[in-house]
Amino acid sequence: MPGDGASIAELRKALQATQLHLYEIRNDNRRLKRDNALLKAKQPTQAWASAIPKEVIAHDEEIGKLAKKYGIMVDMSLASDDLRKLIIEEWQDQMGFEQQEHFPCAVCSHSNVRASLLRVHASSIYLELLQNPCLPRATHPTTYDFQLYHRAFLDIRALKDVTHLGHLELCHSCHHSLVNYQKQPLDAIANFQYYAIPELPLLVSADWDNATLYDTSLVSRASATKLSHLFAHKKDSPLYGSNMCLSQKYIRGNVAVMPQDSVHLRTVLPPDGAEIANTMCALFVGWNVKPTRENVAVLWPVFVSKRRVHRLIEFLVANNVWYKIAGVSFSEGNLDDLYPEVENSVVEAVPIAVEICQLDSDQGADATTANYTAQRDMHPDIMDGTELTLTTNPAMDPLVMDAIGYTSGDYTPRNLKVMKAKALARVIDGGQFLKMQSGSHFINNQDPGLLTYLFSNLDPWGIGGFNEPNRRPNQRISFERQVRNLLRQHESPFQKDPHFAYVCWNIIQKAEVNKNTSFTITQRERNSILDKMQSVGPLLTNMIAAWERNPNTQPSNWQQKQALKLLQCLKHAAKDLKGSFGYKLCRRNEIHSLIKHFCTPALFLMSNPADIFNPLLGVVAGLTPEQWADMTAFERGIFVANNPGPAAIFFDTLIKVFLSIVIRYGRGAGLFGTCLAHYGVVEAQGRGSLHCHMLLWLKGNPAPQDLRDHMSAGDGFKTLMFTWLESIIHSHLPGEEVLHTETPGEALHRPPRDAHVADPCLNDEPKSVNMTNEDFALAFRQTVRDLAIECNWHEHTDTCWKHLKPGEPRDDQHCRMWIDGSTRALTDLDEETQSILLRCLHPRINNFTDLMLFLFCCNMDIKFIGSREAAKALVYYVTDYIMKSSLATHVGLAAVLYAIQQNNKKFQGLQPAASTVNKSLFTKTVNTIMARQELSHQQVMGYLVGGSDHYTSHKFKMIKWQQSDKYIVNHFNASVQDDISSHSVQLEDDGNLTEPENELDVDNNVD
Structure with missing residues (x-):
């Protein structure tokens, strides 16, 4: 940026003339050189640019002139045609079927993408490390030459030759243990994680298959x-x-x-x-x-x-x-x-x-x-x-x-x-x-x-139990680790079992509850909660009935208020347990910390990857794209239901690639601009599949009050902001720039798809590298149109009315998706609230981004957070929505009452110490409440196989406020005779602890 006074004055003058809100960013030479090299390799053409609205090109040209003239980067700009094409090509390259096809490791049988496996010759590793002399002879493999492979227990699917010593494929972890340390990997199937299913007698094997x-x-x-x-x-x-x-x-x-x-x-x-x-x-x-x-x-x-x-x-x-x-x-x-x-x-x-x-x-x-x-x-x-x-x-x-x-x-x-x-x-x-x-x-x-x-049915020989006594000390693994290993095995029968994951998750959660209540909650806090339980216990039956009749009942007396406080304390007590109310509250606190650090987020996204349509899930689970395409919708539904593990992996992969390629966090400007931070929360819907709600903070996004001031100051900034929003948020079909209207009381119905036309969600999207730019531009527009009709054409369903009170009408005005058939020809400002009212040319098309819809091939939503009351309302809605509890008040109180009854029964006729009774009651109560949290099979699989229930750009450090408060109180109590103003609290500075640049402090104390 020129440093002379004349240039600075000229820049200020230009900014004032256009009312454009500019932000200067740090010069990251390495990142800029990389992205510039990628962009130069993708020369724009007029044909590809023709797929971009003219307003987008004009917007970029105006901003580009300023950026070039003054040597600064302008944020909130539109994604160029070069960048859009680059995003598509990177996505299609990384999410290609060949790149995502999974294969087993020969040693641990874990499912991995082919690119992550190493091919080595069997003679180059010490196969004797993979023996297990404790296993019965009847269980020894007969599907490959067991003696030739030195009696090593291996996954035959990773062997290239079963009759001769040949190559096999190993994951990096197993290769590292065998080659670098020459020891048996803990996750190896030889470590009592082999179940000899192929060695069952034929009739018995058939019986298990049909049972x-x-x-x-x-x-x-x-x-x-x-x-x-x-x-x-x-x-x-x-x-x-x-x-x-x-x-x-x-x-x-x-x-x-x-x-x-x-x-x-x-x-x-x-x-x-x-x-x-x-x-x-x-x-x-x-x-x-x-x-x-x-x-x-x-x-x-x-x-x-x-x-x-x-x-x-x-x-x-x-x-x-x-x-x-x-x-x-x-x-x-x-x-x-x-x-x-x-x-x-x-x-x-x-x-x-x-x-x-x-x-x-x-x-x-x-x-x-x-x-x-x-x-x-x-x-x-x-x-x-x-x-x-x-x-x-x-x-x-x-x-x-x-x-x-x-x-x-x-x-x-x-x-x-x-x-x-x-x-x-x-x-x-x-x-x-x-x-x-x-x-x-x-x-x-x-x-x-x-x-x-x-x-x-999963361990018919009884040779692979948890805590196997024949394991040597250096072979022992935890219950949780073995569960994860069994679920990660390629085409694992454990992940297909409808009960295994739930039962194991229940065991893990109970262990976590015991640890949580023993070490993270003070005895004083526990006793306080238990006193409240004993005081309201006799009245719980009537309270349960009252809140069951009307969930919105307000507490009318001291006992009811105490019961609600008690329930809140108990739900918060399990804040370290995944899926609990307290755990969700910690996630909300993390979002609040990002808002305090970066101000209001710019965009709210909802992506709903269609597991029953996307052929990538079939590929991850071991099918070919052709096999997936030949299945009916119901057959695909059965397949997804029987493979929750691959479904969870598919979802996790899709979200991570989206953040890396489309949002491009840490890589410069992405589809929506330069992302400063992101936070996404995963939720399960009615049939158990997963979707993600995500907030994006973008560089250059003004604070709500600044946005309002710039909008009111003149038309220059307002025009550019409107153009940017209309480029990323569409509520009309591509190619249709006219206003659609409805006859009052008659909603437009989705156009029927011809019986011989395949569902666009199943089609393999056009590949830009295989097409001319002219052909791809046309195919892109048609694909987005077909997907918008199939995925984002809203028709009211039961989910639109799920929060209605009895007697409330089921009509457009009460749809919780806010799609009521209204339209708007032009984007404008609300005169009263100064909120942005985005144009809406179609009464039934929900908001979408064309490039996201093209890549995800599924239902999505996008909203601009905006300013003033609308921004406050949306931020509150999003943060409150992610921590919604599946535990109704009367159910929570019933759990408390049940725990009291069970604990009394447990110690009936005994005279244990009061501390023992109290600890048992508290643990049992938290366990009972946790047991009533609803989790889908895919959610449980995500927890167990390594997926995430939230995706964030930053790490968070919890402030132990109780400890800080105690230190201050003790310090000042000891110094009560001194002049308090002359004292300062000195905290120890640990020079060995360095905080990463993107690490935030957040108070996750939920009491």
Whole structure:
């Protein structure tokens, strides 16, 4: 930038004339040289520029002249045609099918992208390190030459030659351990993480493949879940009356997983009918007639095969290490008792011990399981243009188990709040109830046989348990690490099991609760909370009923106020536990710290990656793009439901690449400008898939008051700001610059897609490197148009009304998405509030960014934060939205009451120390509340396999305010006789601690 006075005066004059808000940035030579080199390699052409609105080019030209003249970079500028093309090419290169295809490591079997694997010859590593002499001979691999490979336990899929010593593929971690340190990697399958599934006898292997969940339950030594199949008759479904498995518009054959309070061991298999009734349940929603064994006999998920159960039990008793040690025996009498005498000859039927329940369908159930995708995936004939074809036996059509899982209690599709409160109140008041069988022998979580006791289908030989006693000290790994290893194995059967991840997550969370309540909460705080619990305990039943009748009830007396304070304290107590209310509050505090540091964010984005459409998910899970394209929408739904691990990895990959390539954080200007900071929060929607809400702070974005002042001062800045906003936020179809209007009361309907035209979300987007610039510009515009119609054309669904109070109308004015059919021809300022009113040419197209829609191929939303009251409202909405709790007041109070009752029962007749009772009650209460947090299968998988529940550009340091306050109080109390004004608090300066530039301080104390 020229330093003479005349140049500075000239610059000031130009700024005042245009009212343009400019910011000078630091000169990062390395970054600028890199980006300039990339841009120079991509020469712009007139054809590509023709895809950019003329206003964008004019805007860039005006800003470019100023930037060139004065040698500074101007922010809030529009993405140039060069940059847009660069973003597309980088995205398509990194997200290509070949780049994202996953393969296993030969040693640990973890799934990795091909580029991250190293190909080495088997002779170059010490294979003897991968032996395990403790494993039975019957489990030794026969799929490759085991002796030739020095009796090393390897994943055959990573071997290039199974009959000769050849190359194999290793991940960097395993290669580093074997080559650099010459020791067995902790994550190696040879470290008791090998399960010999291919070595099962053929008939036994077939039985496991065909076993229903109820078959598996009958042959397992222990049960940690109560299985609930939900069959819903949805009268509003186009498929109603055709097939039970396909007519569930929202509740798609979900399995609610509910670990019991204790796990008990069985020594006789199958268990007797009384126990089965307490571990097996089928829940029917919306049936006009009461379901019975007879009229549900066509539903294969509740079938039990006598022959299959008999053979599997015989195999386990004869071959499973832990079954043999325990002396487990088979009871043919128990198996025969599961069926009426007349059906003893039946090969497969519904056991008489299965509990069958019925609930009426209601709008509440629809709303609480609705989501942004409008469940289009449930209608294959609508989505793919294919005709619905059912098998000759409707009972054998696949049932999707894509569930929101719950970790405790008995649940219904109504988000499970009302039923839980009623059930607990009924029990406490002495009403009749069904008690889950608890057994007389409890299993410690450290029991090495726990895995095969609970999941004999996953560890049929009993050779890969947690805390395996045969592991040497240098081989030992934690429970959590082994769970992560098993879920990360390539095409892992553990991640496909509908219960495994939930049960393991429940165990991990309980351990974290115990640690959290023992070490992070002071005894004084704990005692204070417990005193409040004891004072309001006798009144909780009435309070639960009151808040269940009206969730918006305001506390009317001292006891109710104390109960609410108590609930808040308990929810905050678990702030270090992922998924808890306190944990979410910490995330909100982090956003607040970014706002304090960088001022108001510029943009709010919502991205909803379509897992059931994007072929990349199929590639990550092991399918080819052709196999994915040949599947119907319903088949893809089944596939995604059965592969929550790859779904979580797919989502995590997509968000990280978006931040790196599109936002370009730390790489200079991105699609929206230069990003100073970002914060994204992940949420699960109705059917369990994930989406992300993200805030962006952009360099050059004025503070709300500054923005208002610049807007009011003149038309120069206002025009440029409007042009920038209209370039990134579209609410009309590409190529249509005219205003669309609706007839009052008649919403425009989405144009029907021809039955022979493929869904645009499934199509492979045009590749710029394979096309001329003219052809790509046309293809880009058409693709964005098709996607906008398919993904961002809003039609009201139950999710639009999920927050309505009883009696409120379901109309445009009450849509929570704020799409009410209104339009606006030009962007302007609200005369009263000075808020920006963005143009809206189409009444039903939700906001989108053309380039994001093109790359993500899914539903999205974008909003400018703006100024004044609109900015405050949106920031409050976003920060409040991300920490919304799934725990209603009456459910939380019911959890407190349940914990009190259980703790009293635990110490009944004993005389333990008061501190022991108090600690037990506090831990049990936090555990009970945590158990009622709703998590989808993909969320749990994200936690366990390494995904994230939030994405942020900065690190945060928590200020221990209590410690600081205590120090100050003690210091001044000791100096009360001194002149306080002459004292200063000296904090120790640790020269070894250096804070990174982008690390913020945030107060995450939530008491």
